[in-house]
Amino acid sequence: MSQSHKEPIDCPHCHARGEFELWDSVNVDLDPELRDKIFNDELFLWQCPNCRNEVFIPFGSLYHDMKNKFMLFFSFEEPERGKYDPLEIPQPLGLEDGYTIRSVYGLINFKEKIAILENGLNDVVIERMKYIISHISYPEISEKRYDLRFGGLNAKEEDSMHESIVFFYLDEEKEEKMILTLPMDNYYEHKLAVKLDPRFNVERGVCVDQEWIANQMKKSAP
Template structure:
């Protein structure tokens, strides 16, 4: 079920308060027209109708793709454990056995998960790939100051990109090497099982570092 509500957001530039739609949950079967807005992150950007300034807005949101059996929950850090318990109970129900559950605490991670699954990728493998890419970036650009590597998805040229970012700005990008991805994917599946049989809901760089050992 999709649940939306209206909230007032005060523009930090001009000080005007305006209405903004917050999605507590989104079911892409009920609201397929909203899928792209979640995929591009526009649901987390407030545009002031008075001065036009854009401001990021973060709020808890449950993203549900019924056809693909995927749930991604964006929550505050302090709500992670409670959400984990909710997902554990959900996974125990036989009708949810094949669901992929994920918990994230930042909108950009939320968006990245959507793009990864849309591309048919395993986010566990992508996180391991990103972890290895970080070492390559450090060796190739030892003085490069960046704060994140993020999966961007398919570009107009038909290639998949991982972006190296600083403050949201793309410094450089790398295409996914399919042969390397397949080797990593096989290793991840052997070690952790098929993605739909997994029982770990927080898949991030810390998970990847522990998985690599």
């Protein structure tokens, strides 16, 4: 079940007092509207009842998707230390095997992680693909420090077996969204590579992002 509590808030525009509902945990099977409110940022917006201005209120939450078997410990800010340490998770979470448990920092990363896991994809494989694409296939992406993002799956009409996988980044010079579409086989090749390489074993609750992948790649290959 989802849990929330109310926090008092002073409007920064007109100084009226109000209350904001802060979600400590979100269960999207029971409360699917909360998922939508994350994607349109509404969960983090408070509207002042007096002056009607909107205020963005960053807070962390525990995100639980039972259908797709994943749990995300989300925070806006990265911790000063130990970003890639495994989380000390209270043991009796009562989760079945096969759960993906991650820490996620930043709202863009949070939404991307949800999209990856809702599509039934392995996030380590996706991050490895992103790393190879942006450092080897299209090195200008990493040289210009653009963020490559997961953009979804494409199904060919009448044949769901032949999907392709989409990535995108914003080319800030051209002010253009660049889209890369790869055959699904490419995903499965990376998936096999991840399975065979112990550097990509993830402990529960670890943050898996581009920096984590880069750290693992720097370790000597088995």
